[in-house]
Amino acid sequence: MKIVIADDEYYVRIGLVKMLEEILTEEYSIIEVENGHQVLDKIREIQPNVVFLDIKMPRMSGLEAFQQAYGLSPETQWIVISGYADFEYARKALQLGAVDYLLKPVSPEQLELITADIRKRMLAQTEVRCSTFKQNLTAVFNRTLSLRTLPEGHELKQLSYVPILFALDRYVEKGQHSEELTGWYTEMENAVQQLNNRSLRAALVVVPGGTVGIMLGWDREDEHTEQWVMQSAYGKINKVLGRLSGGSLGFYALAGEPCAGLQELEAHIAIIEAALLIKALLARNDLIRWKELSGLVGTLSKEAREWSRALVELADTYRKKDYYRYVMFSRGIGSFLDKGYDSLPIQARNHAGSFLNNALSTGTDPREKSLPDAAAWRQLLERGEKELLRDTEGSTDMIDRVVEYIERNYAEDIGVAGVAEIFSITPNYLSSLFHKKTGSTFVKYVTHLRIAKAKELLAGHDLQVQEVAAAVGFNSPKHFAKLFKEHSGSYPSEFRAELRAK
Structure with missing residues (x-):
């Protein structure tokens, strides 16, 4: 929390500082000033979260400073300090947008109540900012919001970004780690909320390629926040990842480089998503920075990258x-x-x-x-x-797929060796599984299917016998006629005649 105390009385300022030191539990910085001009300078310089402002000060009054500074830092909360005789000035400041006032002499109880209210207001501001940032980014990634239609002053066009993308291990069935997965998302959402402040925006989103990631954004001119992101924000995220690393649900986390705008961000995201394809060669359950990752990728041959992808597929x-x-x-x-x-x-x-x-x-x-x-x-x-x-051997899924393949391709020149090659298994293994599943050999099953299809053609069409034979996959009409008689007890021409006689 960045605080400015503006009062021309030294002992009033010192008293407020000491009381705030006792009250505040979060990180904070306090700057003291003694006139309205200095207030304006600090507003432009640091855009504080809170200004405790004395109404009457030399050179420029607190009320004048407030009127000029209010638009420079819209999210700053102004707390007016006044004596009983100056209360009308305080009332005017409240009408102009100050959030509260304190009467001199300020008591610790008054200040503690005001501070609690300030925290609530800051949290509400952060939640709105976080929600808006996430909604806008999601809309851009989903192509429901076009960069071209955004006005030049839109927040998304004023920010620099860093993406952090995650790839989760999928090797435990969903029912086994659904609680862990829910816990992972909850922890990451909490981490995002803790990162959000007036200078930094953070959102857990799904990027265009379908990967889950945290997007960090800050004002492009804010070099201090960029340094903080590269040093402290990564550390905070890594600490959360460390807490999540003990279970069966594993993950890979890649942190990208700073990007000067949304177009550069989307291009960088695509590169990181491609790098996640070699996750088998990366440290599991740890945050990997882009310099480290790009150094590894640069040492890998094309074959090594393909091998890593094959490991993921396997x-x-x-x-x-x-x-x-x-x-x-x-x-x-x-x-x-x-x-x-x-x-x-x-x-x-x-x-x-x-x-x-x-x-x-x-x-x-x-x-x-x-x-x-x-x-x-x-x-x-x-x-x-x-x-x-x-x-x-105890499953029928693959043989069901083989049967479907036969039923689609029975008229083609198919055999057990060719089908085994298509399904990447040995012919002997396919024959064994096929017999166990269907109770028939592969060849007998195909022949039976072809004869059944031939009967349908003979009954419903005027095709010649040799045309029927070719239509169901027999190259030789003689061989077809022989097999047909073995299965049906009559030749194809006799079968047709008997049907027509009925």
Whole structure:
């Protein structure tokens, strides 16, 4: 809280200072002045939260100073100090916008009541400012508010910004960490509210790419606040992140560079969101500054970045128990272990090992468990594959998708080897699961489906037998006729004749 005490009597000023020191519990600074001209100077210089203003002062009265300064700092709260004989002046100041008055001699009880009211007013101002900032930013990000239509004096055009983006781990089912997720958002909202003040605006929003982030904004000319953001605000956010780092819900937090305007902010956000794709190589549950991140990214090859993205995809497929895609990504990761793993910075290797341990739910603390070498990586990947294979053998989801594929493509040249390749599993494994699910071999199922479709065509169309054969996927009319007789007890032409006879 920034306070100005304006009174030409030294002992009045000293008395107010001492009483405020006893009353105030928050951070504060108090500046003393003794005439109206000095009041105007301080209003222009620091835009204080509160001015305790004596009505009668030499050179320029308090009332004159108030009338000239009121528009320079609209959010400043003015408390008029007067004697009984000067109360009409105080009344006029209240009519002009002063929020309250104190009668001399000021008592501690009076001052404490006034101070409590000031806090409430400041909180209300901050809440309105915070809400407006968040609403305007959200509207810009959602494209319901255009930068082109904003007037030049609009707040959003006067600010510099810093984005802090978060990527949450998705590897614990929602039902398991819904309370943690709710707690995370609550803690971050509380942190945002604590950061908001007259100089700094903060909002927890969803940015255009769908990522959750905190946007910090301050007046572009306010170098002091920018320094405070880079030093203290980051520290306060990191302290909150530290409190949230003990549970199963993990997160990655990237703090960007200061941006001179909204267009630069949106461009920088897109870059940070792209960087979050390599989160597997980053420290979990910690705030990473842009200089540190850009330094790491600069050392990575294209293959290393793709490998990191593959780790993220692999973790997602493991959570979804998607065996065939897991195997596909696992093979790609294994290939990089042979070719480029040793070129990664040691810290990135450690973070990646912790990421995989956490993603595959090893039951270890991911902050302490990394993978020492490529052999340990392969062992963990293989273990994950075996676990999914065991789960998949009791699951029918993949075979349902195979059946859907067959029903859409039965007229094409499909076989077990080709379908297995599409679904990234071995032909033997597909055949085993398919038989277990359907009670039929793959070939018999396709043949039965083709014959059933052929019967529909023979019954409802005048197509020749060879045309029907081609329409359901048989290249040879003779082979079609033979299989049709085996399944139906008659040749296609006989089947049609019997239907027409009925």
